[in-house]
Amino acid sequence: MGKSLLGVLLALWSWVWAVQPGEKLPPFVLLDPKGAEVTPETMRKPAVIVFWASWCPVCRAEFPGLHRVAEETGVPFYVISREPKDTKEAVLSYMKAYPRFIPLLASEKDKPHEVANRFKVLGQPWTFVVDGEGKVVALFAGRAGREALLDALLLAGAELP
Structure with a gap:
């Protein structure tokens, strides 16, 4: 089987395996940069959750x-780094360029890469759009196009300008 066909099959299989539209967010407890706990229940919604890694060239291009x-x-x-080697310092330094993003960091209860596993994320970037009830309305494995992301936010109930 060719490498490109294998890649396509793996991408399709991993997308089907991940948390799907209509499903509730899996449980997690991470910290925002100020040290406050963030859970699916405490997140402001509608929201976007992006799994990324500091070394990821697609993430750098998409951010x-x-x-x-x-x-x-x-x-x-x-934004949640799925790279176990991304330290709090590395994440916060990286996010200085993106002040509107809310980086979620390890807590005593969870580590970001463990949360990625709970979402069944196999790569990065993976973007989940969440509605006001904490249900996934859209999933983007790889780059999320602007128009598709805006459409997903409308489906999630966001009031767009």
Whole structure:
């Protein structure tokens, strides 16, 4: 089987395996940069959750566009590194360029890469759009296009400008 076909099959299989639209968010307890606990129940919603890694070139390419959407819409974008080697310091340093993002960090109860496993995320970036009830309305494995993301935010109940 060719490498490209294998890649496509793996991507399709992993997308089907992940938390799907209509499903509630899996439980987690992470910390925001101020040390406050963030759970699916305490998150402001509608919201966007992006799993990323500091070394990921696709994440680096995608983040400026995602940040513009966060600025324009006022919807909270929670970013969770799925890389176990990304320290709190590395994450916070990286996020200085993206002040509208809310980085979620390890707590005594959870580590970000463990939360990624609970979402069944197999790569990065993976973006989940969540409605006011904490249900996933859209999933983007890989880059999330601007128009598709805005459409998903509308489905989630976001009031867009």
